[in-house]
Amino acid sequence: MKVFGTQNQESMKQKKDVKEEAEKRKYEADTIIFVYNADSGLFNMLTDYFQKMVSPSKYSCNLCAITFGSTGMKKKWKTFIAGLDMPVEFLHRDEFLNRYPAMDVKFPAAFVKSGSDISLLIPHTEINKAKSMDDLINLVTKKIKEITNIKT
Numbered sequence: 265m266k267v268f269g270t271q272n273q274e275s276m277k278q279k280k281d282v283k284e285e286a287e288k289r290k291y292e293a294d295t296i297i298f299v300y301n302a303d304s305g306l307f308n309m310l311t312d313y314f315q316k317m318v319s320p321s322k323y324s325c326n327l328c329a330i331t332f333g334s335t336g337m338k339k340k341w342k343t344f345i346a347g348l349d350m351p352v353e354f355l356h357r358d359e360f361l362n363r364y365p366a367m368d369v370k371f372p373a374a375f376v377k378s379g380s381d382i383s384l385l386i387p388h389t390e391i392n393k394a395k396s397m398d399d400l401i402n403l404v405t406k407k408i409k410e411i412t413n414i415k416t
């Protein structure tokens with residue numbers, strides 16, 4: 265009877281350890297951070313909006329140009345982001361640089377944040393090569409598969 269009790273306690277401890285590890289991973293899950301090549305604020309938003317409408321070929325944020333229409337985030341992009349199996353955050357250039365002042369990169373870009381570490385996932389050169397929503401979705405999907413394959 266004592267052996268059964270010891271085995272039962274070990275089994276319960278293992279289940280508890282697995283549950284705690286899963287809970288820990290949930291809070292340390294990688295986060296994808298997309299950063300626009302635009303600053304936050306109403307004035308900047310209005311300036312960007314009019315520049316995008318008047319001269320879209322000179323607009324400086326390809327991420328914005330592909331994922332936003334005149335009324336907000338495009339449904340296809342929103343659906344894609346919602347379907348990702350990881351948290352996603354969107355920041356403006358100034359917001360990102362306030363949080364991560366040591367990062368010396370060009371925007372738009374995407375990063376992966378794992379715990380307190382952050383690294384470049386998609387540089388501006390790759391985002392700027394995307395000519396369509398499908399190009400951008402394929403790029404993001406490919407990059408996410410690369411980082412998830414590394415971890416498994």
